[in-house]
Amino acid sequence: MTKMLTVDTNPVDCYLRVDRIPHIWCAGCGIGPATGCFLRAIDRAELNPDKVAVVSGIGCSGRVAGYIKLDSFHTTHGRALPFATGLKLGNPELNVVVFSGDGDIVAIGGNHLIHSARRNIDMTVICINNFNYGMTGGQMGPTTPLDARSATSPYGNFEYPFNLPYLVAASGATYVARWTVLHLRELERSIAEALTKPGFSFIEVLGPCPTVYGRRNKLPRGMDEMRSYQERSVIRDGADPKDVELSLNGPIVVGKFVDIERPTLWDCYQQMLDRVTKP
Amino acid sequence: MSKDDALCGEFFMNGDTACAEGAISAGCRFFAGYPITPATEVAERMSERLPQVGGVFIQMEDEIASMNAILGASWTGVKAMTATSGPGFSLMMENLGLGVMLETPCVLANIQRAGPSTGLPTLVAQGDIMQARWGAHGHYEIVALVPDSPQEMFDLTITAFNLSEQYRVPVLLMADEAVGHMSEKVVMRRINQKELASRPRPKVVPEEYLPYDSREGLVPPMAVAGGGYRFHVTGLTHDDRGYPVMTAEAQDKLIRRLVDKIRLNAKNIIRLEEIGVDDAEVVVVSYGISARIARYAVQKARDEGIKAGLLRLITVWPFAEDRIRELAPKVKAFIVPEINYGQIVREVERCAAGKAKARLVPHMGGSVHLPETVLEAIREEAK
Numbered sequence: 001m002t003k004m005l006t007v008d009t010n011p012v013d014c015y016l017r018v019d020r021i022p023h024i025w026c027a028g029c030g031i032g033p034a035t036g037c038f039l040r041a042i043d044r045a046e047l048n049p050d051k052v053a054v055v056s057g058i059g060c061s062g063r064v065a066g067y068i069k070l071d072s073f074h075t076t077h078g079r080a081l082p083f084a085t086g087l088k089l090g091n092p093e094l095n096v097v098v099f100s101g102d103g104d105i106v107a108i109g110g111n112h113l114i115h116s117a118r119r120n121i122d123m124t125v126i127c128i129n130n131f132n133y134g135m136t137g138g139q140m141g142p143t144t145p146l147d148a149r150s151a152t153s154p155y156g157n158f159e160y161p162f163n164l165p166y167l168v169a170a171s172g173a174t175y176v177a178r179w180t181v182l183h184l185r186e187l188e189r190s191i192a193e194a195l196t197k198p199g200f201s202f203i204e205v206l207g208p209c210p211t212v213y214g215r216r217n218k219l220p221r222g223m224d225e226m227r228s229y230q231e232r233s234v235i236r237d238g239a240d241p242k243d244v245e246l247s248l249n250g251p252i253v254v255g256k257f258v259d260i261e262r263p264t265l266w267d268c269y270q271q272m273l274d275r276v277t278k279p
Numbered sequence: 280m281s282k283d284d285a286l287c288g289e290f291f292m293n294g295d296t297a298c299a300e301g302a303i304s305a306g307c308r309f310f311a312g313y314p315i316t317p318a319t320e321v322a323e324r325m326s327e328r329l330p331q332v333g334g335v336f337i338q339m340e341d342e343i344a345s346m347n348a349i350l351g352a353s354w355t356g357v358k359a360m361t362a363t364s365g366p367g368f369s370l371m372m373e374n375l376g377l378g379v380m381l382e383t384p385c386v387l388a389n390i391q392r393a394g395p396s397t398g399l400p401t402l403v404a405q406g407d408i409m410q411a412r413w414g415a416h417g418h419y420e421i422v423a424l425v426p427d428s429p430q431e432m433f434d435l436t437i438t439a440f441n442l443s444e445q446y447r448v449p450v451l452l453m454a455d456e457a458v459g460h461m462s463e464k465v466v467m468r469r470i471n472q473k474e475l476a477s478r479p480r481p482k483v484v485p486e487e488y489l490p491y492d493s494r495e496g497l498v499p500p501m502a503v504a505g506g507g508y509r510f511h512v513t514g515l516t517h518d519d520r521g522y523p524v525m526t527a528e529a530q531d532k533l534i535r536r537l538v539d540k541i542r543l544n545a546k547n548i549i550r551l552e553e554i555g556v557d558d559a560e561v562v563v564v565s566y567g568i569s570a571r572i573a574r575y576a577v578q579k580a581r582d583e584g585i586k587a588g589l590l591r592l593i594t595v596w597p598f599a600e601d602r603i604r605e606l607a608p609k610v611k612a613f614i615v616p617e618i619n620y621g622q623i624v625r626e627v628e629r630c631a632a633g634k635a636k637a638r639l640v641p642h643m644g645g646s647v648h649l650p651e652t653v654l655e656a657i658r659e660e661a662k
Contacts, residue, residue, distance in 0.1 A: 017511065020522060050507040055351070066511060066523065071504040073354070074513035074523075075347065076377050082311075082344035086351025086359070087504055089335045090309055094355070094505050115340040269335070276330040 012039035015049065017069045024063055028214075028222020030181040030207015031061050031128055037184055038099065038126060039068070041191035052095045055084040057109060060135045060209075061101030061128040068099075078109030081116045084123055092122075092266050095195060102129040102143040106162055110142070117171035117200045121265040124194045124201045127164065130209035138212025145248040149216040164204045166241040169258045174199035176241060176258035180206040180229040183254060190256060199264045206252065217248070284332065287469045294432040294459040295320035295362075297467075298388055298452065299328060301436030302360050304470045307386070308334035309359035311348035313341055313367060316400045317456040318390040321362035342367035346374040349385045354512075356503035358440055362388035364456075365398065368407055368414070375449055376415030379537065381512045382447040382491070382499065384478050386439045389451060390459035393618075393644030403456040404644030405567055405618040411451050412596050418534055420541035422548055423451040423596040425566040429463045435593070441476040442548060446540055447498050453595060455618070457568040457647060485509060490521035491533075497540035541597055550593035551602060555581060559588030561660045562606060563614045564627050566592040568647055573616055576653035585661045595623065603630035612660035616640035616653050636660065 010016075016039070025031050042049055049070055056065035058077035065072040071094075075083045080098045088096045098105070105113055105127045116123070132150050133139040140150040140157045143164070147156040165176045175197045179187040187205060194201035208214060208225035219225040229252060236244075237255040244253040263271075285304040292300075299321050302310070310325040312318075322338065329336040335352070339345040342363050349359035363371060368389045378385055389411070393404035407414075411423045422442050426435045436452060443450040481488050481500040490510045492499045499519075502508035515523035516530045541548065552570075554577060556562055561580070565573040570591040580587035590606070590613075592599060603613070603626075612635055615624040621639045628637035640656050642648050 017522075050509070051505050053504045066513060068511075070509050071354075071502075071506075072509075072511045073351075073381075074511070074515065075350075076374055076514055079343065079347045079374060079377075082339060082347035083351040085337070085339075085344070086309070086311065086348035086353070087355055088351075089337060089348070090352035090355030090357045090359070091503075091505050111340055112344055115344070273330055273333070 012036060015039040015042060015069055017067055020067055023067055025060060026211040028208055028210040029060070030130060030205070030209070031064065033181040033184060034126065034128055034187065034205045034207055035064050035067065037188040038097070038191050040188050041195060044188060044192040045195040047095055047195060051093055052097065053087050054097045054099055055080045055087065056098070057100040057104035059101040059104050059133065061099065062104055064099040078104055078107070078112065080104065081109055081112035081125070085116065085121055088121055088123055096123040097195070098123060098125045100127065102127060102131070103133045103141045106164065107142045113168065114171040117168045117173040117202065119265040120172055120174060120199045120262055122198050122200070124191070124203070126191065126203050126205060128205050128207050129164065130207050130213055132209060132213040134209045134212055138209070138216065145246060147248050150213065161246065163241070163245040165244050165257050168202040169241040172200065172262070173202045173258060174260050174262050175201035177256040178204040178206070178244065178254050180233060180252065180254060181208070182226050182229040182233065197259070199262060285470065286467050288467060290465050290467065291462055292429060292465050293320060293462045294426065294429040294454060295390060296324045297429040297432040297465045298362065298436050298454070299324035300467060301433040302386070302440070303328055303332060304467065305358065305437040305440035306475055307358040307360050307440060308332065309349065309352040309357045310334070310336050310361065311339050311345040311352070311359070312361045312363065313339055313345050315364045315367045317392055317459050318362045318364045318388065320459070321388060321390070342370040343374060346371040346387070350374065350378050350381065350383045353383045353385050354504045358384070358444070360386040360388065362390065364390050364392045365394045365407060366396070368410065372414040376417060376419070377514050378449040379415065379419045379421065380514050382501070383449065384443040384447055385449050386436065386443055387449055387451050388436070389453055391453065391455040399645050401456065402645045403568060403618060403647060405455055405569060406644060408453065408595055408617070408619065408622045411453050418538065420538045421451060421596050422446065422448055422541060422594070423453045424550070424593060425453045425595050426458055427567050427570050427591065428458060429461060429465045432458060433465050433467060437470060444476040444478045445498070446544065447478055447501060448541065453567070455567050481508065489519040491517060491519045493519060493536055497536055497543065545597040548594060548597060549599050551599055552591040552593060554589040556588035556590055556606065558586055560586040560611045561614060561657050562588045562590050562610050563616065563653065563657065564590045564592065564603070564623065565616050566595055566623065569616045569618055572648045572650050573653055575650045576657060579650065579654050580657045580661070585657060587657050587661065592623070598626045600630045603627055604632070607631040607634035610635045612636040612638055614638050614640060614653065614656050614660060616642070616648050618642045618644050618647065
């Protein structure tokens with residue numbers, strides 16, 4: 001007979017609005033484990049939690065901000081990045097984290113993504129990629145693999161998806177990584193690294209969406225998609241982002257792809273201010 | 280120039296520039312914007328001035344981003360603004376609504392040009408007055424001021440910041456191309472710190488803080504990001520804790536408060552200028568550049584012995600309902616010259632409630648009314 005393991009508290013409870021639990025995410029969803037990694041990474045990176053601000057947009061992943069007991073902002077669809085830009089430039093001491101989904105950050109907010117990376121504004125973006133719009137019932141988006149089925153691609157998706165690491169690296173991000181929620185230790189370590197790394201850091205996190213994506217694509221339970229991650233994932237740190245394209249059944253290249261130095265937006269702004277204020 | 284130096288003295292400058300200087304004098308230290316005619320000069324001036332006073336200027340990738348950036352900046356405790364014109368104003372609407380919902384102080388200047396769509400980018404209109412009132416979805420109240428001169432571009436920008444801080448609401452400065460681009464004398468007085476309003480701050484420890492605490496008034500205290508309060512705010516309908524609550528009851532409580540904090544304070548917010556209204560038989564109700572033409576027409580009518588008056592709306596929203604209701608039984612007609620095909624005239628007609636005629640003197644935009652057109656309307660209604 002199995003005995004239920006019960007714990008009164010979790011080490012990350014201090015960073016959670018426990019009075020808002022249970023959360024809205026489905027059984028088997030990948031957003032919860034990714035959120036856990038982020039919260040543990042705050043301690044791992046030894047950040048002052050009072051100076052961490054979390055900004056989300058709209059969608060399932062957009063609900064992350066609402067469960068985190070830090071200064072947290074649940075904004076409009078696609079606009080977490082420009083809101084976060086205002087926060088960071090308003091108070092450069094803040095450690096600003098954007099935690100949201102692929103539809104939010106890459107589709108409706110895609111323009112803000114490339115421009116934030118271009119500016120190399122010092123912030124960390126955690127982008128949950130579940131390959132579809134979960135909250136609205138599983139429609140295709142710019143990350144849906146070719147041929148995958150969704151509520152709005154019932155005969156198979158006929159659009160090419162973005163290769164996100166390639167996109168953000170080309171746009172100017174100085175830290176780019178991809179993990180799945182199977183790679184919890186690597187993900188936590190990577191988020192901690194990103195949080196302390198100056199400049200624009202982007203972490204793509206593949207997470208299952210059994211309820212509306214998996215069941216249309218022969219992965220009806222959360223475990224099925226986790227198993228597919230296990231079978232298909234290849235860790236290749238330093239891989240060229242142009243070679244890490246995802247497909248419906250092909251390999252999933254994970255790892256840290258970009259970790260370079262470049263002055264941040266704030267560094268450059270300070271240099272400009274020096275020119276203004278010095279006679 | 281020292282770090283906190285606002286300009287003081289008499290200057291000959293255009294309205295857009297005066298708006299930027301008003302913002303600096305009001306303590307604005309963050310500007311996010313996107314180039315658009317005829318508002319670009321506000322951004323250009325800010326890009327020059329904010330670095331001089333230790334502030335931040337950033338040109339964003341579009342107006343949607345600009346609006347969001349000023350909201351984010353405002354939550355760090357900084358006074359923030361943007362400036363745009365019609366097409367950009369349309370793009371800002373969704374997140375203007377976010378500003379209303381999160382109760383975020385900020386100022387948005389719309390230097391109106393003729394629309395719809397690209398319209399007449401370089402030419403004047405007043406076609407966005409109803410958009411200012413109702414442009415974002417959902418039911419809310421907003422504050423909108425209309426300057427009639429470069430001097431008022433300076434003065435009312437300061438007023439706009441004060442009202443936005445006081446009521447925790449985005450405040451719109453609904454200027455127009457004519458006022459934005461005309462150059463006149465602008466007197467910039469030194470603004471005393473006491474003249475500047477600040478948003479209410481939490482008086483409780485973080486553990487007791489509620490982001491939308493309405494127990495002590497309609498305007499809740501506002502914490503700043505990074506201040507240790509660890510608060511949550513959301514564009515979803517929320518309770519006093521800032522937590523989403525998806526019920527009709529929560530919606531009722533929240534929307535009533537968001538509306539009432541402006542509606543019940545309308546008397547304190549509304550600013551009017553009146554010339555010869557007390558004994559007038561015909562009252563011209565106008566605003567912005569149109570009010571300057573109306574002023575001349577009313578003077579001419581008085582010279583002809585007609586009892587004409589001018590009621591200039593400095594605040595278009597909230598609308599001066601009480602004053603129109605008060606005047607309606609005493610006057611023959613209200614005449615409303617505006618550079619659109621009838622927007623504020625609807626409000627005047629509603630409040631006149633049949634007790635006085637409300638006559639629109641429209642102009643489709645691209646130039647301003649001829650004073651004679653307004654004068655002729657006054658003459659006809661005075662008969």
